[in-house]
Amino acid sequence: MNAPQGAPLLRFALPAAIGLATGLPYVLSGRLRAAVLTGPGPLDVLAWLVIAGAFLLSPLLGYREARRFAQALERELDLAKKRAERDYQERLSGLLLEKAHLDVILRHMADGILLVDHDRRIVLMNPAAERMLGVPRHEAVGRDHLEVTHHFDLDERLARVLATGEPETLEIRRALPSQQILEARVALAASAQERAALVMLRDITRSRQLEQMRTEFVANVTHELRTPLTSIQGFAETLLEGALEDPDTARHFVEIMHRESSHLAALIDELLDLSRVESGKFRMRRRPTRPAELIEATRSRLAPKAEKKGIELTAGVPDDLPPVDGDPDRLIQVLSNLVDNAIKYTPAGGRVELRAAAAEGRVRIAVADTGPGIPQPDLGRIFERFYRVDKARTRTTGGTGLGLAIAKHIVEAHGGAIEVESEVGRGSTFTVILPVAGDPAATPKRP
Numbered sequence: 410m411n412a413p414q415g416a417p418l419l420r421f422a423l424p425a426a427i428g429l430a431t432g433l434p435y436v437l438s439g440r441l442r443a444a445v446l447t448g449p450g451p452l453d454v455l456a457w458l459v460i461a462g463a464f465l466l467s468p469l470l471g472y473r474e475a476r477r478f479a480q481a482l483e484r485e486l487d488l489a490k491k492r493a494e495r496d497y498q499e500r501l502s503g504l505l506l507e508k509a510h511l512d513v514i515l516r517h518m519a520d521g522i523l524l525v526d527h528d529r530r531i532v533l534m535n536p537a538a539e540r541m542l543g544v545p546r547h548e549a550v551g552r553d554h555l556e557v558t559h560h561f562d563l564d565e566r567l568a569r570v571l572a573t574g575e576p577e578t579l580e581i582r583r584a585l586p587s588q589q590i591l592e593a594r595v596a597l598a599a600s601a602q603e604r605a606a607l608v609m610l611r612d613i614t615r616s617r618q619l620e621q622m623r624t625e626f627v628a629n630v631t632h633e634l635r636t637p638l639t640s641i642q643g644f645a646e647t648l649l650e651g652a653l654e655d656p657d658t659a660r661h662f663v664e665i666m667h668r669e670s671s672h673l674a675a676l677i678d679e680l681l682d683l684s685r686v687e688s689g690k691f692r693m694r695r696r697p698t699r700p701a702e703l704i705e706a707t708r709s710r711l712a713p714k715a716e717k718k719g720i721e722l723t724a725g726v727p728d729d730l731p732p733v734d735g736d737p738d739r740l741i742q743v744l745s746n747l748v749d750n751a752i753k754y755t756p757a758g759g760r761v762e763l764r765a766a767a768a769e770g771r772v773r774i775a776v777a778d779t780g781p782g783i784p785q786p787d788l789g790r791i792f793e794r795f796y797r798v799d800k801a802r803t804r805t806t807g808g809t810g811l812g813l814a815i816a817k818h819i820v821e822a823h824g825g826a827i828e829v830e831s832e833v834g835r836g837s838t839f840t841v842i843l844p845v846a847g848d849p850a851a852t853p854k855r856p
């Protein structure tokens with residue numbers, strides 16, 4: 410602060426002092442009285458001028474100094490105000506930015522966040538929690554968490570965490586709106602003013618499902634491998650126990666063992682194939698491929714099998730189909746699988762037709778048969794691993810239940826899709842939908 414001091418004070422105090430120093434002795438000495446009575450002499454006039462001048466000048470200068478002082482003070486105050494305002498703005502924008510960051514984080518977090526006060530009322534809730542609990546935020550905030558979560562165990566844990574400060578973890582199973590398993594972690598969020606609790610919700614439904622699928626898969630694989638192996642073992646034992654002596658029986662048994670071991674080998678091949686496709690580790694050599702090429706290769710590969718079973722296998726492809734973006738070997742594998750199924754499940758005398766058409770940047774290749782069809786409830790599941798409509802019947806046809814699962818994976822790795830339509834007693838149509846080569850809208854973006 411640069412307010413006037415010292416010298417400026419002297420500036421208006423000095424004339425006042427001179428006035429006093431002149432005026433006091435002048436009055437006290439009685440000269441003023443004499444001058445009034447007898448008339449002033451030149452010295453008196455001089456003294457009056459000095460005194461009057463000093464007493465006029467001093468307040469004038471004083472006023473100027475005071476004004477200058479006030480102005481300087483005002484400037485200082487102004488500066489200080491501006492500085493304070495800037496500080497405030499900076500702090501405010503810092504806070505707002507922090508809040509914005511926090512908002513963005515909360516908004517985009519996959520985990521649900523609930524902040525519950527010491528009365529266990531919901532103070533804050535993010536969109537993920539909203540989704541998980543199926544209650545909109547504006548309805549939840551301010552309410553007792555029990556009215557929103559309906560979970561007494563959580564309530565108990567919240568009370569404990571608020572009392573002890575020790576974090577806790579629990580599992581929340583919900584049946585509505587859908588089957589859901591949430592992992593909830595409860596931690597104390599105490600501030601200077603009050604104790605609150607933070608509930609972090611994580612949806613573990615999918616990972617639990619995957620775990621269960623993995624367990625089921627292992628059980629299925631074991632069972633599938635075990636069945637032919639048990640049969641081979643049984644026949645081998647019977648042979649060793651004496652059946653070898655009877656050449657006809659022995660031959661029959663060895664034939665069965667051969668069939669079972671082929672089935673086992675096929676199963677293992679398909680399992681390996683499936684694991685490669687599922688893990689995305691298989692190499693795809695994609696290139697523009699003419700649908701006619703795929704269809705012709707599939708037809709000629711399976712024509713002998715169709716003929717042997719007495720099934721008419723036909724292929725009709727328009728000439729002007731655009732090429733698809735795909736790995737020909739893999740796509741022939743998919744189509745062969747579909748035609749193989751069609752031949753396998755269609756009784757003798759039936760028809761299997763391969764046809765193709767293009768629409769909206771995609772090519773649709775269909776395999777239609779006049780077989781038994783697939784019941785509606787099974788349609789949604791036949792692409793699952795090991796799923797077979799009629800387990801007993803497919804055993805005799807040597808099916809593994811893996812073919813369609815592999816086909817679906819391969820088609821999806823191409824950015825395509827596989828569909829099925831079927832009517833019991835009339836037949837089934839499987840359609841493979843593939844992106845056209847060089848169509849950026851149709852080609853999936855893969856890293």
Ligand SMILES: Nc1ncnc2c1ncn2[C@@H]1O[C@H](COP(=O)(O)OP(=O)(O)O)[C@@H](O)[C@H]1O
Nearest residue numbers: 750751754791797798799808809810811812813
């Ligand atoms: N063309 C079809 N007609 C009738 N049922 C079919 C047809 N294709 C597949 N299925 C049913 O779907 C199941 C799964 O097929 P897939 O995965 O190829 O296994 P599989 O090794 O049994 O052929 C088959 O077991 C069969 O029940």
Ligand SMILES: [Mg+2]
Nearest residue numbers: 750808812813
């Ligand atoms: Mg099959």
